[in-house]
Amino acid sequence: MIVSEAWQLYKADKQIQGYSSQTLKAYSVQLSLLINFFGDVNITDFTTESIKLYLGKVATELKASSLCHRIRFIKSLFKWALDENYVTTNPVASIKEPKLDSRIPKFLTEEEIELLREACDTTFEKALFEFMYSTGCRIGEVVSLDRHSINFSEQSVIVFGKGKKEREVYFNTRCSIWLKRYLEERKDDQQALFVTIRAPHRMSIAQMRYVIKQISLRAGINKCIHPHQLRHSYATTLINNGAPLEVIQNLLGHEKSETTRVYAYLSGQLRRELYKKFF
Structure with a gap:
């Protein structure tokens, strides 16, 4: 074969x-x-x-x-x-991956989050930004959501992560307000939670990235902003507020705890407080 x-x-x-x-x-x-x-x-x-x-x-x-x-x-x-028995031996069984250097995720400061928030011009942009930041969802998870998936009474939504693994994520009151306003303004009959402005249809990942990029340009932040930084910033906020790593792992949908543990390096303020408390 x-x-x-x-x-x-x-x-x-x-x-x-x-x-x-x-x-x-x-x-x-x-x-x-x-x-x-x-x-x-x-x-x-x-x-x-x-x-x-x-x-x-x-x-x-x-x-x-x-x-x-x-x-x-x-x-x-x-x-x-x-x-599947198409080969009798695995020629790559003994080949190992190179060791990667530990990379600290790039996150946004509180000031940068506020600048991005202020740079949102429309109800749609405000709803999208607040949803991505307050849920910590991957962009691929956001584009696949339908409007009926949103549980406003519990301020939660079920998303399907990598490998179509299901998990529940939560959003705050600020996000809830802007989501409701955005959905009330919509005149289309599309099921997608977020749709394009012209000829409304479900947004693609590339289109959603473009929206975040435009918001960041208006905010005047002198760094390359991408949607995944909102996810990193969400995790950083949680850990700086004292959330246990296992809780953050569950909220982010990480399969391995090692993936979540890298955020511990970002918690400078929390580490300083713990140092003062225990030393």
């Missing part, structure tokens, strides 16, 4: 397992790179040595995180091929 044929079956299996379209799109790029290097060869033609030579060649051109992503895809593909 050639690699492109194996990919079609692999992709179908992952779709059944609930992999997101974004993940599979990213994996398809990795597949193209693999085929460009080796050709569309039989999947049994790969060896540990040939894959190491491939990874060694691209390692000098990639960041460690990008190399990790490439290795994860290849590992996933060949693990699947082994499980």
Whole structure:
């Protein structure tokens, strides 16, 4: 079986397992790179040595995180091929990912949050900004929400995170007010929670990113602002207010506690207070 044929079956299996379209799109790029290097060869033609030579060649051109992503895809593909008996041995079983440096997430200060808040011109922008900041949702989770999903009485909503895992998130009163105003102003019959202004339809991730970018430009903040920083800022606010890491992990929908623990480095104020208390 050639690699492109194996990919079609692999992709179908992952779709059944609930992999997101974004993940599979990213994996398809990795597949193209693999085929460009080796050709569309039989999947049994790969060896540990040939894959190491491939990874060694691209390692000098990639960041460690990008190399990790490439290795994860290849590992996933060949693990699947082994499980499905398309290969008799896994040529990448012994290949390890490079060690990544710990990166502290980029977050926004309280002043920057207020500047962004003031820079929101429309009810829609205010509702979107407050929702993203007060829920800490991933942008992909926000674009998929429907208006009927919002539980205003509990100020909560069920979102579907990575791997379509369900979790409940909450929003504050400020967000609730702007969401209600935004939905009351809407004249369309679209089910999506957030829609485009012209010819209303569900917003895409790219369109939502563009809106946040425009707000940040009007705010005059001299840094590159992207929606995920609102998620980081949400987590930072929680930890600085004393929320336990396991609670933050649950609210963010992190599968591994290590992913959440990085926010502990951001809690300078809390750490200073604990130092004064215990030392």
